[in-house]
Amino acid sequence: FAQAELRGDLNISGTASTPIVEGKIEALDGVFGLQANEFQIVNAEAVFSKRGESLNPRLSILGESSVSTPEGDEHRIRLNISGTVTEPDIKFSSDSGLPQDKIITLFGLGASLDQV
DSSP: OEEEEEEEEEEEEEOSSSEEEEEEEEEEEEEEEETTEEEEEEEEEEEEOSSSOTTSOEEEEEEEEEEEOTTOOEEEEEEEEEEESSSEEEEEEETTOOOHHHHHHHHHHOOOGGGO
C-alpha cells in the first residue's frame, strides 16, 4: 500500500503511441507498506527526462520504519530506493548497524536476530 500527498511539474508531449514526459513528481508527506510494516516517507521523487525512456523515471525514495524483535529490541530501519522504475536499486540500513540481510530476514520473518 502507499498513501502520499504529491506535487508535480510535468511537461507531456509527443503522441499517444510515443509520449514524452519531462519533469518531476515529489512526495510532500506520506507512508508506504512493506510486509506488515509501515514506512514514513522522508523524501521521494520521480524525475522524468526526455533523454532515453521518458516513461522510466529516475527514483530517489527514502522511507523510515521501526521494527521490533520478539525480544522487544527496536531497530530504526531505512529503505532507500534509487535507480529507475524498471531497474530499481533497493537498500536497507539501520541505526543499530544491522547488515542488510538481517534486516530483510527480520522484516520477512519477525524472527529473533539470534536466530538469523
